[in-house]
Structure formats: C-alpha cells, structure tokens
Amino acid sequence: MTRAALLALACTWAGCKLQPAVPDRPATVPAEAVWRGGAEGGAWIHCEPALRCTVWQEDGSVAQRGRFVRGGGGTGAALPEGWSGDAILLEGGGQLLPDGWHEFPPDLRVRYEHGEPVEKKAR
Structure with a gap:
C-alpha cells in the first residue's frame, strides 16, 4: 500500500x-x-482597507469588483473565509455585503444597497 493510501485510510478512521x-x-x-x-473550487480574495474588494476565479479572471459593507453579525477581524457569488463570507461569522455598483466581468454591472441588488446593466 502506498504512503498516500495509508494516510487517506488513517484520516478516514480518525475523521x-x-x-x-x-x-x-x-x-x-x-x-x-x-x-x-x-x-x-474557490476564489482569490483581496480587500483594501476601505473595503474595496476584488474576487478572482481560480484561473485569475475577475469574478467581482466593488465596495462592500460589513453585515450579518459575526465577531473578530474581517478575514475572508469564502465567496458566495456576491458576498464575501468572513471567519467568525458575518459577511461583507456588496454596496454600490459592482462589476461582474465580462459584461454585467449590478448596483446593490447593503447586499440587495437594485439595478442591473449589461454592457
């Protein structure tokens, strides 16, 4: 049995x-x-101090870009844990909600008000 197979088997038993x-x-x-x-799969995430964030797909193409606001409770620092397709999920709970105009390349812009989409424009 290979080392990788043994490790997988041990992890299965140990949970x-x-x-x-x-x-x-x-x-x-x-x-x-x-x-x-x-x-x-997943996403690459980077936020500037003013919560202007960019999310990239695994291949490096931009998935979403815009300003976010904190919402949904949670505790601790705003460290990204994941991306839901429009909001950035945070470690310790809570999320960063899109606010204002967001770009979803290649051809969609969506205007949000505290996480709720209110207007869409195709380019």
Whole structure:
C-alpha cells in the first residue's frame, strides 16, 4: 500500500479532513490576495482597507469588483473565509455585503444597497 493510501485510510478512521492544495497563483492575482476554497473550487480574495474588494476565479479572471459593507453579525477581524457569488463570507461569522455598483466581468454591472441588488446593466 502506498504512503498516500495509508494516510487517506488513517484520516478516514480518525475523521480528519484533507485540505485541498492552494492552486498556483495566476499572474493577474496580486500577492496580497488570499485563496479560499475547497475540493469543488474557490476564489482569490483581496480587500483594501476601505473595503474595496476584488474576487478572482481560480484561473485569475475577475469574478467581482466593488465596495462592500460589513453585515450579518459575526465577531473578530474581517478575514475572508469564502465567496458566495456576491458576498464575501468572513471567519467568525458575518459577511461583507456588496454596496454600490459592482462589476461582474465580462459584461454585467449590478448596483446593490447593503447586499440587495437594485439595478442591473449589461454592457
């Protein structure tokens, strides 16, 4: 039996979760962006101090860009845990909700008011 098979078998018995490897960072994703994902995929996330955030898909293409506001409770620092497709989920609960105009390349813009979409425009 190979070492990898033994490790998988031991983890199955012990109930541990194998963490998927972080993919190679595409050239279009800055070093400050963090990878958040799992076996099904994920996203690269980076937020400036004023909560202007960009989310990149695994391949480095921009998935969403805009300003966010804190919402949904939670405690602690606003460290990204995941991305729901429009909101950024935070470690310790809570989320960053889209607010104002957001770009969803290649051709969609959506205006949000505290996480709720109120207007969409195709380019």
